[in-house]
Amino acid sequence: MSMSSHYKYLWYTLLPLFMLSTIILSSCQKDDADNQVSIQPIDKSKDLSIIFLMGDGMGIAQLTAAWHSNHYLQMENFPYTALVRTQAANRFVTGSAASATAMMCGQKTNYGFLGIDTQQQSLQTLYEYLKTKGYQTGIISSSMITDASPAALYTHRPNRKNYEAVALDFYYNPPDIAYGGGNTYFTDRTDGKQLLDSLAQKGFQVYDNASNITEASSLPLVCFPYPLYPPMLLDGRPKDMEIATKKALSLLEPPFFLFVESGLIDHGGHNTNIDEQVSETLEFDQLCGYALQYANTHKNVLVLVTADHECGGLSLLQNESDDMTYTPHYAIDEHSGNMVPLFAAGTGAHLFTGMIDNTEIHQRILQALGN
Ligand SMILES: [Zn+2]
Secondary structure, eight states: OHHHHHEEEEEHHHHHHHHHHHHHHHHHHHHHHHSSSSSOOOOTTTEEEEEEEEEEEEHHHHHHHHHHHHSSGGGGSEEEEEEEEOOOOSSSSHHHHHHHHHHHHHOOTTTTTTTTTTOOOBBBOHHHHHTTTTOOOEEEEETTEEEEEHHHHHHOOOOTTTHHHHEEEEEEOOOOEEEOOTTTTHSOTTTTHHHHHHHTTTTOOOEEEGGGGGGGSSHHHHHESSSSSSOGGGGOOOOOHHHHHHHHHHHHOOEEEEEEETHHHHHHHTTTHHHHHHHHHHHHHHHHHHHHHHHHHHEEEEEEEEEEOOESSSEEOOOOOOOOOOEEEEOOEEEEOOEEOOOOOOOOEEGGOOEEHEEEEHHHHHTTTTT
């Protein structure tokens, strides 16, 4: 036997073994993967609770920077992932109003529009739909409660910046628990209305400090500690978001719809400030962890984590003076049209995969609800 035919002999003898081992290995890997990614099927007879977490302005680069700051993210533990296109009906680069409306109503609308279509016709939001089904609801934001993302749940207006009108809409269409900034629009209004007093008359407990709501043992309640935007974490914002989110998860009765927005990741992008974006993203990630823990210990809970758009056109470039670190590069102090990530866990989470449009989030939620 020559050397080359010897190798040929070995090749033909061993090839089937290689193939067999490859098949065994790949089938093991598939089994392992199946074990890790267990599908929690939808039971149409049971009402599904939904925890929707939105990182305003949180793109892939912000997540990458947050991961490298902490070397771990709670979001790693979500078994299903998708990429989401964010474009508005009339503009490539969207804003919170049009994007949150797309997710809450399932239709593209114009830049700056809230809860209405391009013809300015009112759309029923997911929040309103679930309220008609008897769901309890919560809206928690580190931005103003009247800012575009939370407002996309409860208002229908072509001008997102008409905050006094939005606050009035909140009064008429309130959740069972709310936390956020913007109390000026409830208490210091041009029409003289005192909306926090009016909410108290409706039976709401009204708090002006998040640490006080730890004592609350019942709903409904609102807590609006800041006149306008809450401060950045780096400027001393206390752990209000953690307190409010945990309180909501402990007091809301299933089935419920809880919306949690980390609003200031976006401001960090407008400020082209990587430290602000990373710290706000890490706090948001912790809240995602609490939601995931809730879903892991309760039945019929879907947790979704996504963003309305990216902010800053951030990319992480090689730091030329340190091989293993990056230099943040902001292309702009505005939003970009990049796709954003989505993570899903719990019942129906398997519906949230692939490359999807932001309106499809709404459609898939309805599917998860058994519609
Ligand atoms: Zn923004």
